[in-house]
Amino acid sequence: MTWWNPSADEARERLAPLGVGGDDAAVTEAFARTVWSCLTEPGDGVAGALVAALGASVALHHAVMSATSRTAPVSSDVASGVRRWMPRLEPRSIDDAITCAARAGVSLVVPDDAAWPRRIDDLGAHAPIALWVRGRRDVLAHAGAAVAMVGARAATSYGERVAVDLAGELASGGLPIVSGAAYGIDGAAHRAALHAGGGTIAVVAGGADRPYPAGHADLLDRIAESGAIVAESPCGTTPTKWRFLQRNRLIAALTDATVVVQAGWRSGSLNTAGHAAALGRGVGAVPGPITSAASAGCHRLLREFDATCITSADDVRELIGAAPMPTQALTGRTDDTTRVRDALSARAWRDTTTIATACGMDPARVAAILALMHLEGSAERDVAGWRLTPRGR
Incomplete structure (x- = not known):
């Protein structure tokens, strides 16, 4: 046994504060996924494919042995992956991630858990290896439909008003709202869902313990009380541009449809819509004034990508095949x-x-x-x- 491959009893003791349990095999596998989560960036398809083929524990052993030249890597992609993963294989970083998560009340959710959201398995090799969740982990496995609502950070009053109306009506009707907790449309959608007494999930680009943006610390606390804050990266991780882009694919995968409320021509919200379309999910866009640059991205989706025109909550329900209220x-x-x-x-x-x-x-x-x-x-x-x-x- 080594520090990165402990006995089942030791793994169980170390992961207990994160809500991880089960038989010896399940706990050992969960610990290996914890390590993998610290080694990789979100959406690493090489790591995802290796874990899917061998299991997290065996895949980790193979990667470490390959790094020490004791076994040959199974492919050139894996050899390249080993070179970028192994510099992060430090006992302190793994321990810090677990300690920070326990201190912040963040739990670990892995594919064997009942709380694992099966929708994200559609991402294949690019699916998360593990999820770090602050709040109610059970909301992730919501059996019914869910809607992603995204849009511009620099939203206009029109955009925020539409986000409030749509998210509030949908949430009050039992549809969870998923977004990214950013300023503008994201924040308006989360607040409306909370005010309506509905469920909402915030998917963040850094650690689930790090309020980002800082101005939304109170909002994130409220989301954690009745919903969930979800991260792929371990606690303590700083958001980066790459992680924001990868976060978008997770927002799309967690839901049945993505609605872009307001977006500029090059808005990151279009990236989320693209992931939704690639996954076969519904894509909707809210039209705005033709003179408004803030809605140019929505008009682009409607014109070039066959997005559904959204003018009411019932349009969203129709998009996901749900009955109107x-x-x-x-x-x-x-x-x-x-x-x-x-x-x-x-x-x-x-x-x-x-x-x-x-x-x-x-x-x-x-x-x-x-x-x-x-x-x-x-x-x-x-x-x-x-x-x-x-x-x-």
Whole structure:
């Protein structure tokens, strides 16, 4: 036994703080995947193919032996991989990753776990070797549909408003929203999903323990409470341009469709859409003013890549083959919002139950609409309840 190939009992003890258990073979394999996660960059197809062919533990042993010239590598690609992997094979880096994860409450999810999201297996050799998850790991294995919502960091008020409306409606209807926690469209989508009481997953380019961007530290904490923050790289890893690009393929793979809400001509969101199309997932784009450079990427998707035009939450549901919301089939969200607005006062504070009774709606539905109105600035909240803002009048 060596430090990178410990006994099953030692591996179990070291990984226990990360939520890893199981029989001896499962724990040994999970430890090997932990090491591989520290050795490779996200999406390393050579490492992925080697692990898929031999298993993580045997593949790691083969790589180390190849590096010490005790065995010949199985191919020139593996020989090249060994040269880039082995400089990272340091006991301290592996120990630090495990220690940082345990300190931050981050767990390790591997393919043998019930929490492993089977959708990402469609990435083949480029699928993650392991996932580091802060928050509820069970949300990753959500059996139903999920939607990725991405777009420009420098979003306009129009883009953020559309992201709020779409994400809030979809999340309140039970569809988890997956995005990248960036400023602009990503942040608006995550916040709307949380306000609507729905599920949301943030896929990050660095370690799950590192809030990035720093201005979204509070948002990421809220996401971790009811959803999940997911990373391929181990804790302590710094985001880089390459890791952002690889993160995009994971956002696409975790979902049934990717909706680009607002994007410039060369936006990284188009990269996510490209991964979704390559995986056979749905791709949608929200149109914007033809004079707006902020929507040029969306118009490019619609014109050149046959993306579906998205103008409502029901368009997204149709894109993934889900049934429209029954209430929307009859009245539409706008009418429901009007009913809630009519039940609000501009002067007196009213609680959710009183508002629901006044407009004759389900309190849960009213709460979701109030959350959206709060995000768009047409309603305000206090300990006494809700009331209209000047904008809402």
